[in-house]
Amino acid sequence: MNTVHAETMSVAHDVHDHSRHGHHKESFLTKYIFSQDHKTIGKQFLITGMIWAIIGGLFSVLFRLQLGYPDETFPILETFFGKWAKGGRIQPEFYYALITIHGTVLVFFVLTAGLSGTFANILIPLQIGARDMASPFLNMLSYWFFFLASVVMLSSIFISTGPAATGWTMYPPLSALPLASEGSKLGADLWLISMALFIVSSLLGGLNYITTVLNMRTKGMSMTRLPLTVWAMFFTAVLGVLSFPVLLSGAILLLFDRNLGTSFYLDQIYINGVVLPNEGGSAILYQHLFWFLGHPEVYIILLPAMGMVSEILSVNSRKPIFGYTAMLGSMFAICVLAFLVWAHHMFVTGLNPFLGAIFVLLTLLIAIPSAVKVFNWLTTIWRGNIRFTPAMLFAIGFVSLFISGGLTGIFLGNSTIDIHLHDTMFVVAHFHIVMGVASMFGMFAGIYHWFPKMYGRYMNTTLAYIHFWVTLVGAYLIFWPMHYQGLAGMPRRYLDKSGWVSFSQFGELDKMITVVSIVVFAVQLMFVFNFFYSIFKGRKVTNPNPWGANTLEWTTPINPGHGNWPGEIPEVHRWPYDYGKDGRDFIPQTEPISPKESVTHKTEVKPA
Amino acid sequence: MQTFFIIAILVLGFLITFQIAKASEYVAVLRGEEQTRKQSNKINAFLMLLFLIVGLIGVYYCNEKLNGKILGEPASDHGVLIDNMIKITLVITLVVFFITQILLFWFAFRYQESDKRKAYYYPHNNNLEIIWTTIPALALSVLIGFGLYYWFKITGPAPKDAMVVEVVGSQFKWEYRYPGKDGILGKKYFKYIDETRNNPLGQIWEDSANHDDIYITGEDLYLVVNKPVKMIINAKDVVHDVGLVHFRMKMDAVPGMPTTMWFTPTKTTKQMREETGNANFVYEISCDQMCGRGHTSMRGTIQVVTQEEFDAWLASKKPQYLRANPDKDPSVKKDSSNVKDIAAVMTN
Numbered sequence: 029m030n031t032v033h034a035e036t037m038s039v040a041h042d043v044h045d046h047s048r049h050g051h052h053k054e055s056f057l058t059k060y061i062f063s064q065d066h067k068t069i070g071k072q073f074l075i076t077g078m079i080w081a082i083i084g085g086l087f088s089v090l091f092r093l094q095l096g097y098p099d100e101t102f103p104i105l106e107t108f109f110g111k112w113a114k115g116g117r118i119q120p121e122f123y124y125a126l127i128t129i130h131g132t133v134l135v136f137f138v139l140t141a142g143l144s145g146t147f148a149n150i151l152i153p154l155q156i157g158a159r160d161m162a163s164p165f166l167n168m169l170s171y172w173f174f175f176l177a178s179v180v181m182l183s184s185i186f187i188s189t190g191p192a193a194t195g196w197t198m199y200p201p202l203s204a205l206p207l208a209s210e211g212s213k214l215g216a217d218l219w220l221i222s223m224a225l226f227i228v229s230s231l232l233g234g235l236n237y238i239t240t241v242l243n244m245r246t247k248g249m250s251m252t253r254l255p256l257t258v259w260a261m262f263f264t265a266v267l268g269v270l271s272f273p274v275l276l277s278g279a280i281l282l283l284f285d286r287n288l289g290t291s292f293y294l295d296q297i298y299i300n301g302v303v304l305p306n307e308g309g310s311a312i313l314y315q316h317l318f319w320f321l322g323h324p325e326v327y328i329i330l331l332p333a334m335g336m337v338s339e340i341l342s343v344n345s346r347k348p349i350f351g352y353t354a355m356l357g358s359m360f361a362i363c364v365l366a367f368l369v370w371a372h373h374m375f376v377t378g379l380n381p382f383l384g385a386i387f388v389l390l391t392l393l394i395a396i397p398s399a400v401k402v403f404n405w406l407t408t409i410w411r412g413n414i415r416f417t418p419a420m421l422f423a424i425g426f427v428s429l430f431i432s433g434g435l436t437g438i439f440l441g442n443s444t445i446d447i448h449l450h451d452t453m454f455v456v457a458h459f460h461i462v463m464g465v466a467s468m469f470g471m472f473a474g475i476y477h478w479f480p481k482m483y484g485r486y487m488n489t490t491l492a493y494i495h496f497w498v499t500l501v502g503a504y505l506i507f508w509p510m511h512y513q514g515l516a517g518m519p520r521r522y523l524d525k526s527g528w529v530s531f532s533q534f535g536e537l538d539k540m541i542t543v544v545s546i547v548v549f550a551v552q553l554m555f556v557f558n559f560f561y562s563i564f565k566g567r568k569v570t571n572p573n574p575w576g577a578n579t580l581e582w583t584t585p586i587n588p589g590h591g592n593w594p595g596e597i598p599e600v601h602r603w604p605y606d607y608g609k610d611g612r613d614f615i616p617q618t619e620p621i622s623p624k625e626s627v628t629h630k631t632e633v634k635p636a
Numbered sequence: 637m638q639t640f641f642i643i644a645i646l647v648l649g650f651l652i653t654f655q656i657a658k659a660s661e662y663v664a665v666l667r668g669e670e671q672t673r674k675q676s677n678k679i680n681a682f683l684m685l686l687f688l689i690v691g692l693i694g695v696y697y698c699n700e701k702l703n704g705k706i707l708g709e710p711a712s713d714h715g716v717l718i719d720n721m722i723k724i725t726l727v728i729t730l731v732v733f734f735i736t737q738i739l740l741f742w743f744a745f746r747y748q749e750s751d752k753r754k755a756y757y758y759p760h761n762n763n764l765e766i767i768w769t770t771i772p773a774l775a776l777s778v779l780i781g782f783g784l785y786y787w788f789k790i791t792g793p794a795p796k797d798a799m800v801v802e803v804v805g806s807q808f809k810w811e812y813r814y815p816g817k818d819g820i821l822g823k824k825y826f827k828y829i830d831e832t833r834n835n836p837l838g839q840i841w842e843d844s845a846n847h848d849d850i851y852i853t854g855e856d857l858y859l860v861v862n863k864p865v866k867m868i869i870n871a872k873d874v875v876h877d878v879g880l881v882h883f884r885m886k887m888d889a890v891p892g893m894p895t896t897m898w899f900t901p902t903k904t905t906k907q908m909r910e911e912t913g914n915a916n917f918v919y920e921i922s923c924d925q926m927c928g929r930g931h932t933s934m935r936g937t938i939q940v941v942t943q944e945e946f947d948a949w950l951a952s953k954k955p956q957y958l959r960a961n962p963d964k965d966p967s968v969k970k971d972s973s974n975v976k977d978i979a980a981v982m983t984n
Contacts, residue, residue, distance in 0.1 A: 120932070124926070195926040208737070208873060208928055209928040225720070247751040307892075311875055326867075347757065347758065351759075351760045378890060399732075404765075406739050411756035413748050413749050413750065413754065414681070414749055416676070416749075490661070512705065515707075519922050522932045522974060523932050524932055535701070548644065553651070607757075608756065
C-alpha cells in the first residue's frame, strides 16, 4: 500500500513540477508508445480494438457471402486468399477459420480489451479523481501483453495450415488433435498462446482497476458517490480477475494434451484410422473450465456497456439515474450469479439432469436483476428532457437490443427448450443481439460521449446519426429473422444447407441478411473514418463540460496532461446524478451541498 | 472489372456523404449551433417514433413471412412438451417485449428536449423497485416450474420396453448398432476398432452378446412408430451431436463418455410425407456440434415405420459378427442347402 501511495505522490509531484516549468520533457516514444498515462493506454486499447473489429467484421462479411450465396463463385476471393478460396469458393477449413477468428477476436480483443480496457483506463482515474492508475507501469504492461497476444493471433492467420478452425470455444478433442482438422495444427497452438498472453493482460489490467477504485478515490468520493460507470468497471474487473485464471489453466492443459502427450481431455479416440493411446481424460472437463470463464465473460462484456449507458442516459435526459442503489444491487447480483450459471451452455452434453435443473433455476434468476435495470433505465428517461446526442441514441439502442436479446435468453436458459434450440441459429441470433451488438452500442455510446475528453474535438454528428440509424435497423434486420432459422432447428456453423431437407428453406432470407450485413459493415468503416478524421480535423471543443455533466472528468482541462488536473484534485461533495434538482439543470459533484438545498431523494448521499 | 466498379461507387457514395456531413457542420456554425442542434433533436425524436412503428410492423411482417417455414408439428411425445414450453415462454416474453419496447421509444419521442419542460427530478422509489423485482420473479417462477416439470419428464429414465439403438458419430458419418434378439449391446473397446477386418465399432467378439448385434451405416436408421427408443450415443474421434429436429431432441456424442436420450416417435415417415406434402420428406440426423471440415455434411436419415415393417427390415440384416468372422457364418460354410441358410439368418 505504501508503494502505491508513494507512486501517486510522485505522479502528483511530477505534474506540479511540469506545470511550473510549463513543458513536458516526454519523447515521442514515452508519450505515444510506451506511455504510462492511463488516457494514452486507454486510447491504445481502443485503437487496437478498432483494428481488430475491422478484421473481425470483414471476416463476418466473408462468411456471410458464403451463407448468402453458397452456389456462386467470387473469383476475387481466390485472388486474395489463394487455396483457401479455390475457384472463388470459400473452402470449409477457411469458413471455419473465419468464424473462429471472428468470434475470438470480437469477444476477447474487441469487446473485452477494446471496451473495458479502453473505458476502465480512461474513465476510472478521471471519474474517481485520481492522477493515474495505482500502478501505471503494470497498466502499460497490460496493454503490451494485449499487443503481443494480438501479434500472435494475427500471425496465426498467415501460416500455411491456417488459424484455429474449431469455433471460438475451442472444444477438444477437435482442437487437441492435429489429425482432426487443418486448424488444429499450428493454428491451435498459436490461438492458445495468444489467449494465455491475453489473459495475463486482462489480469494486470483488472488488478489495477480494482486497486485504483478501492484506494485512490479523491476526498469525499465515497463508494456510494461513484458514477455507475466506475462501479460497472469495478465489477467487470472483479469478474475478470476471478474467472480468467480458470480459462488460463484450461488452455494450458490443452497445450499439454496437444504437445506433451497428456490425456486431460482425451479418452478412447480412434481418428483417421489411427488408434490413439490416450485414455482416462474427459472432453467435458474442458467445457466446464471454458464456460466457467465463458459465462462471466458475457458480463465482462456487458457490464461496462451497462455502466456507460446508465451515465449517458442520465446526462442526456437531464435527470438522475433512477434507483442508483437498485442499479448497484442488480449489478452485484449479476456478478454473483454470473459464476453460477456456466453449465447452461452444456445442457445437452450428458450433464446430470438434476444438475441441469439447478442451472436452469440460477440462470433464469439473472433475468430479475436484468429486468430491474431495464425498468430503471425506462424510468430514467421518463419525464426527462432528452437531448439526442449520438451517444444518447446509441444508449437508447443499447436498451432496446438488451431487451430483445435478454428475452430470447429466457428461451435458451430453460433446459427444456434448449434441447431443441441448442447450437442452432437461435443461439447465434440471441448472443449477437444481447452481447455482441448491444455491447458494441455501449462502446459506440462511450466513444461518442467521451471523444471530446479524449481528443479535445467532436466527432461529426451527421455521420454519427447515419451510423446509428443504419446500424440499429441493420442489426435488427440481420438478427431478428435469424431466430426463425433457429426455431426451425437449423444448426449453427453450417456453411451450406442445400443437402438438407429440413434446413434448405431459408435461401432468400440468407441472401437478405448477407446484403444487410455488408451495408452495416460499410457504415462501420464510415464510423472508423469519422473517428480518425475527427482526431485531427474535428470541430474543436471550447467548453470544458460540453454535455453539462456532473462527473469529475469534465472538471479537467479540455486537453488534460498526464496527472489530469493541473492543480489540486477537486473534492467531491455529492453523488454524480443531481440533474434537474431544485430547478437547476445540473450540479457538479464538486459543488458543496448548500443548506437551502432540498433533499428530495433519500438515497445514500444525504448531506454529511 | 465489375468489382472495381462496385468499389468505385461505394467510395464515391462515401465521399458524397462525407462532404454533406462536413457541410452540415459549417452550416450549423453559420446558423447558430444551438438552433441546429434543436432541429436535429426533433428529427431524431421523430425517427425514434418512426422506428417503433415500422419496427412493430416489421415484427408482424417477419412472422407472416417466416412462420410457415419453421417446423410443423413435432413428431415425438417429447417434442410436444418442448413446443408447449416454447409457446408458454413466447407468450410471456412477447408481452414484456411489446410493453418495454413501446415504452422505450415512446418515452424517447414524448420527452424530447423542449424549452417548455423541465426534467422531473426523480431519483428513486422503493415501491416501484419492489414491484418490478416481484413481477419478473413471479413470471420466472412460472417458467422455471413448467420448464423443470417437462425437463424431468424428458430426461427421466426410459420405459423398460424401449427399443435400444446405439448411435456412433465420427468424422463425418453416423453408424448405428441394434442389440439383436438378446436385447443387449455387446461390449466394445476402441483399440479393437479395425475397419479392414469388419469391426468398425471395436466390438469384442469374445462377448457373446455381440454375436447377434446388427451394425448399420450409410443407410437409413429404422425406428418403430409409437415405440419408445433409447439411444446410446457416443463418438469415436471428436465431439459430435445427434440433432433430431422433427423429434425436437438433441444430445452430444462425446468420445469416451456414452450419453443417452429417449423419446417416442409418433408419426411414420409416410404420415409425415402426407402432412408436409413433400414426397421426399425424410427424418434427418444433423450433427449440431462443430466437428471439422465436413460438419455441414454429417447427415443421417431415419425411417419411422410400423413394427411389422421394422421386423421385416431387421430380419434382412446380417449380424456384424458373421461379417467379421466368416468362418462362423452358416451361410458361407454350408452352401449346399440354401433354404437352411436363410432360415439361419432369419433367426439371428
